[in-house]
Amino acid sequence: MERRTFLNVGSLAFGSLLVPVFGRAIAAEELLAPMAVTAKKALADVAMNAATKAGASYCDVRIGRYLNQYIITRDLNVENVTNTESAGVGVRVICNGAYGFAATSDMSADGIAGAARQAVAIAKANARLQSEPVQLAPVKGAGEVAWATPVVKDWRAVPIKDKAELLIAANKAGMDAGANFMQSMLFQVNQQKYFASTDGSYIDQDLQRLWAPLSATAVDKASGKFRSRSGLSTPVGMGYEYLDARAQDKIKAAGGVATLYTKSYDIVEDARAAGRDAKRKLTAKSVAPGKYDLMLSPEHLFLTIHESVGHPTELDRVLGYEANYAGTSFATLDKWQSKNFKYGSPLVNIVADKTTPGSLGNVGYDDEGVKCKRWDIIKDGILVNYQATRDQAHIIGEKESHGCSYADSWSNVQFQRMPNVSLQAGKKALSPDEMVKDIKKGIYIVGDGSFSIDQQRYNFQFGGQLFYEINNGKIGQMLEDVAYQSNTQDFWNACTAICDERDWRMGGSFFDGKGQPPQISIVSHGSSTARFNGINVINTARKIG
Amino acid sequence: MTILNQEQTKRICERVLALSKADECIVSVGGSREGNIRFARNAVSTAGLAENTAVTVQVAFGKRQGTASINEYDDKSLEKVVRRAEDLARLAPENPEFMPAVAKQAYKESATFSAKTAAIDPEFRAQAAAYAIEACRKNKLVAAGFFTDSTAFSTVANSNGVFGHQQQTGLDFTCTVRTEDGRGSGWVKRSALDASRFDAREAADVAIEKALRSVDAKAIEPGRYTVILEPAATSELIGFMMSGFDARQTDEGRSFLSKKGGASRLGDKLFDQQVNIWTDPWNPDVPVLPWDAQSLIARERVDIIKDGKVNALDYSQYWAKKKGVKPTATPGNLIMAGTNKSTAELIANTKKGILVTRTWYIRLVDPQSVLLTGLTRDGTFYIENGKIKYPIKNFRFNESPVTMLNNIEEIGKPVIIGGDEVAYQMAIPPMKVRDFNFTSLSDAV
Numbered sequence: 001m002e003r004r005t006f007l008n009v010g011s012l013a014f015g016s017l018l019v020p021v022f023g024r025a026i027a028a029e030e031l032l033a034p035m036a037v038t039a040k041k042a043l044a045d046v047a048m049n050a051a052t053k054a055g056a057s058y059c060d061v062r063i064g065r066y067l068n069q070y071i072i073t074r075d076l077n078v079e080n081v082t083n084t085e086s087a088g089v090g091v092r093v094i095c096n097g098a099y100g101f102a103a104t105s106d107m108s109a110d111g112i113a114g115a116a117r118q119a120v121a122i123a124k125a126n127a128r129l130q131s132e133p134v135q136l137a138p139v140k141g142a143g144e145v146a147w148a149t150p151v152v153k154d155w156r157a158v159p160i161k162d163k164a165e166l167l168i169a170a171n172k173a174g175m176d177a178g179a180n181f182m183q184s185m186l187f188q189v190n191q192q193k194y195f196a197s198t199d200g201s202y203i204d205q206d207l208q209r210l211w212a213p214l215s216a217t218a219v220d221k222a223s224g225k226f227r228s229r230s231g232l233s234t235p236v237g238m239g240y241e242y243l244d245a246r247a248q249d250k251i252k253a254a255g256g257v258a259t260l261y262t263k264s265y266d267i268v269e270d271a272r273a274a275g276r277d278a279k280r281k282l283t284a285k286s287v288a289p290g291k292y293d294l295m296l297s298p299e300h301l302f303l304t305i306h307e308s309v310g311h312p313t314e315l316d317r318v319l320g321y322e323a324n325y326a327g328t329s330f331a332t333l334d335k336w337q338s339k340n341f342k343y344g345s346p347l348v349n350i351v352a353d354k355t356t357p358g359s360l361g362n363v364g365y366d367d368e369g370v371k372c373k374r375w376d377i378i379k380d381g382i383l384v385n386y387q388a389t390r391d392q393a394h395i396i397g398e399k400e401s402h403g404c405s406y407a408d409s410w411s412n413v414q415f416q417r418m419p420n421v422s423l424q425a426g427k428k429a430l431s432p433d434e435m436v437k438d439i440k441k442g443i444y445i446v447g448d449g450s451f452s453i454d455q456q457r458y459n460f461q462f463g464g465q466l467f468y469e470i471n472n473g474k475i476g477q478m479l480e481d482v483a484y485q486s487n488t489q490d491f492w493n494a495c496t497a498i499c500d501e502r503d504w505r506m507g508g509s510f511f512d513g514k515g516q517p518p519q520i521s522i523v524s525h526g527s528s529t530a531r532f533n534g535i536n537v538i539n540t541a542r543k544i545g
Numbered sequence: 546m547t548i549l550n551q552e553q554t555k556r557i558c559e560r561v562l563a564l565s566k567a568d569e570c571i572v573s574v575g576g577s578r579e580g581n582i583r584f585a586r587n588a589v590s591t592a593g594l595a596e597n598t599a600v601t602v603q604v605a606f607g608k609r610q611g612t613a614s615i616n617e618y619d620d621k622s623l624e625k626v627v628r629r630a631e632d633l634a635r636l637a638p639e640n641p642e643f644m645p646a647v648a649k650q651a652y653k654e655s656a657t658f659s660a661k662t663a664a665i666d667p668e669f670r671a672q673a674a675a676y677a678i679e680a681c682r683k684n685k686l687v688a689a690g691f692f693t694d695s696t697a698f699s700t701v702a703n704s705n706g707v708f709g710h711q712q713q714t715g716l717d718f719t720c721t722v723r724t725e726d727g728r729g730s731g732w733v734k735r736s737a738l739d740a741s742r743f744d745a746r747e748a749a750d751v752a753i754e755k756a757l758r759s760v761d762a763k764a765i766e767p768g769r770y771t772v773i774l775e776p777a778a779t780s781e782l783i784g785f786m787m788s789g790f791d792a793r794q795t796d797e798g799r800s801f802l803s804k805k806g807g808a809s810r811l812g813d814k815l816f817d818q819q820v821n822i823w824t825d826p827w828n829p830d831v832p833v834l835p836w837d838a839q840s841l842i843a844r845e846r847v848d849i850i851k852d853g854k855v856n857a858l859d860y861s862q863y864w865a866k867k868k869g870v871k872p873t874a875t876p877g878n879l880i881m882a883g884t885n886k887s888t889a890e891l892i893a894n895t896k897k898g899i900l901v902t903r904t905w906y907i908r909l910v911d912p913q914s915v916l917l918t919g920l921t922r923d924g925t926f927y928i929e930n931g932k933i934k935y936p937i938k939n940f941r942f943n944e945s946p947v948t949m950l951n952n953i954e955e956i957g958k959p960v961i962i963g964g965d966e967v968a969y970q971m972a973i974p975p976m977k978v979r980d981f982n983f984t985s986l987s988d989a990v
Contacts, residue, residue, distance in 0.1 A: 077642055078637070079642070081637045081638070099591070101591065125667070126591075129588055131588045160638075180798075217799055219798035220798075221805075222805065224798065224803055224804055224805035226913060320586050321590060322585075323585060323687075324691055324721040324732075328727075330988070413593075450909060451908060452906045452907070452941070454906070454987040455920075455922055456988070458989050459941055459988065461918050461941060461943075483918070485941065487988065516581070517581060536985075538984060540910045540916055540943065541911070541914075542911065542914035542945055544815070544948060545813065
């Protein structure tokens with residue numbers, strides 16, 4: 001779920017900043033100089049020594065330097081360019097069986113030792129209210145290791161002018177194709193994260209992520225109608241090379257209704273298509289409500305996976321730790337223990353995987369120093385596992401953590417966040433065009449739209465970007481006012497076909513919100529185009545005034 | 546030293562303005578101290594105190610603009626942040642829509658500070674959690690909740706002589722109480738500027754009562770119903786709607802307030818006669834800073850909807866200049882007129898209806914009609930002959946706040962409610978609304 005916009009992230013609560021930033025704004029030339037690993041190790045040792053001396057039985061230290069740049073354009077104007085930096089240290093301890101956490105931007109030895117002692121004091125205070133001691137799954141110390149996002153072109157080295165010109169070119173293409181208004185943005189993230197723990201890990205990671213969303217809006221002043229179409233790209237764990245479009249990374253949607261992208265993205269081409277589609281939407285046919293066989297493209301299905309599988313299988317939600325905010329989960333422990341809870345049809349295989357190259361969740365180690373891996377969540381339709389951190393693993397009989405710990409800042413405590421959660425490709429050869437042939441009355445949905453699901457993840461409603469009717473095996477005209485509603489278990493059990501691995505690609509979110517105080521996370525979800533039979537579609541057209 | 550006084554911040558602002566060589570300079574100094582305690586499964590899960598400060602400098606050379614911030618206040622650091630902002634401004638492309646810094650403004654102080662809230666300590670926070678946890682343990686219920694308080698200061702200045710300084714405090718408490726078997730759930734939210742207006746025991750009791758009453762909810766058919774919506778059920782819907790009051794969007798034909806042929810609905814009676822919504826930085830229940838932090842324009846009391854008519858739109862500096870009107874400050878609060886009737890009185894006056902405690906996961910489905918979808922949660926009850934008869938299962942709704950505010954039958958007494966996904970401080974009444982559109986059932990408790 002995306003509960004806050006990117007631009008508000010990290011802005012101070014007092015609301016006095018002049019521009020929305022997510023860290024301290026810095027000059028561009030300072031972005032490329034990392035802090036020396038030896039200095040980080042020395043600081044981490046100071047914290048761990050202070051914590052253990054104060055009584056901690058365990059301590060981990062996260063030294064973070066988060067560098068971001070965002071560029072916002074509207075039509076042919078650059079509205080904002082901001083570089084930001086946030087640096088500091090977060091110290092988590094266990095003392096008397098309870099957690100304590102403290103963070104500081106004072107990166108002197110005294111400042112860090114002080115934070116460590118404060119974390120221990122908080123742990124001691126919390127221990128009085130603790131019902132049972134924290135139990136960490138063992139982790140073998142990794143020693144001194146490093147991991148970095150494989151990057152071909154570092155966004156920090158690309159001139160702002162080049163990036164701004166690309167976005168303006170995209171906006172121009174969209175307007176030339178029929179949009180009255182265009183907006184495009186570029187979010188670029190570099191997280192320099194150092195993790196050390198009393199288990200003997202000193203892990204230095206350099207992570208890069210990028211997202212280039214756009215929106216085209218067409219207005220018919222005579223009728224007073226307006227319609228928008230968003231971009232069909234995905235946020236990625238890659239460098240700027242994602243925006244160097246390559247022909248081999250383009251594929252055609254079923255019936256050729258759209259061009260879709262895999263490992264690189266042609267933003268100008270997509271903006272042009274968005275402008276054209278926004279204009280077409282003004283005259284598209286309003287959907288007749290009823291039951292349809294839905295054919296969902298990965299650019300759309302990722303969000304349904306995120307909400308109806310990703311969140312319900314988070315173990316902290318299952319246990320009740322999110323009950324006051326994001327909610328609990330229908331996927332309760334008894335269902336998992338039964339070993340026959342039919343989450344979906346036998347075609348449905350969903351894996352958690354923090355190792356998928358190019359994905360947002362791809363890191364070497366999580367924020368507890370656990371090496372990242374892949375495991376099954378749903379196998380042949382049956383719920384077989386959850387997503388767990390070190391302190392949860394024993395609850396589901398695991399001997400080691402799944403590596404699902406993440407904090408969005410050095411100043412926030414790490415907790416359980418979903419890994420990449422993906423639907424596996426179908427095992428039989430099937431292309432999207434072949435899938436269409438077998439559908440009598442259906443709707444093909446491409447791109448993500450509005451999304452909403454209840455607090456236990458049963459009832460959901462999703463919109464989309466592009467909707468096409470399917471009649472007797474053929475894609476027909478464009479539809480509008482489409483949203484579908486279902487129950488999670490009914491929906492996944494209605495999955496009757498999944499295209500093969502040739503069609504498998506990822507979507508993702510930059511702003512998955514959870515926790516109190518709220519934190520955001522990044523996550524990708526892969527799938528191939530999939531078919532779901534007999535899903536309830538509603539017409540969302542309304543008249544007001 | 547997180548919370549600085551006016552004298553200290555004025556000195557910082559003057560130093561920054563003197564250091565700047567740009568055509569114009571805007572400076573903002575802010576700091577906050579935020580405490581919190583989180584609990585779940587009848588135990589505290591986390592507790593903390595976060596302190597943060599920043600000085601932000603925005604400069605412009607012609608139409609090129611740059612911004613930088615730093616969290617140190619010595620002369621060297623201030624010089625550094627000014628130079629960084631100037632460097633960025635030189636790198637940035639020209640913005641054809643650039644607007645110069647505002648002229649000197651008169652900021653009339655608003656009462657945003659409470660010493661009692663500023664004095665909240667870990668013991669106070671722990672006690673807020675303890676009331677809920679202990680009462681739930683006694684009643685075989687399970688509590689989860691979050692209490693957070695903040696004390697902050699905000700100072701703004703620019704090279705045209707603008708200066709403002711003010712302190713703020715606030716607290717929010719939310720608590721979800723669930724039955725051990727998971728068949729019942731209740732919720733409460735309390736927001737206050739002044740801690741003396743917060744009663745953790747009263748709040749916890751509301752959530753407990755709702756949890757106990759909500760067990761064994763019956764399913765009733767989705768459809769259009771008369772509903773009594775508590776303030777937490779409508780505040781986010783109304784907040785979502787306010788984004789459509791942007792004048793530029795409206796004039797460009799991209800708002801629900803745009804009309805056929807290119808005109809706007811300004812002046813049209815779009816809502817029920819009883820609907821009056823305004824913003825007022827000096828409102829004693831939900832006071833906010835007397836300036837808009839983005840533009841530094843002084844906030845004023847503005848009637849946004851008056852007797853059901855669209856009375857005002859938000860004009861940015863750029864759009865105001867283009868249209869030849871006065872630019873407006875972005876509202877910091879929303880106040881909706883009500884009556885002295887309690888929610889219980891609204892229930893007592895209802896023959897058949899549904900009481901909704903809160904709404905959840907609200908998303909915009911169609912900006913043209915402000916169609917929103919979302920769900921009811923943590924206490925949905927069927928009302929018959931003026932009484933709550935039994936709990937009912939939650940619904941998904943697909944409804945526009947414009948339609949909702951057209952279908953009002955009765956309004957109650959406004960209560961203070963902090964925003965969740967919308968940024969406003971609000972005073973919103975409970976409302977009785979006819980024909981509210983529930984489109985499907987949810988199994989979630």
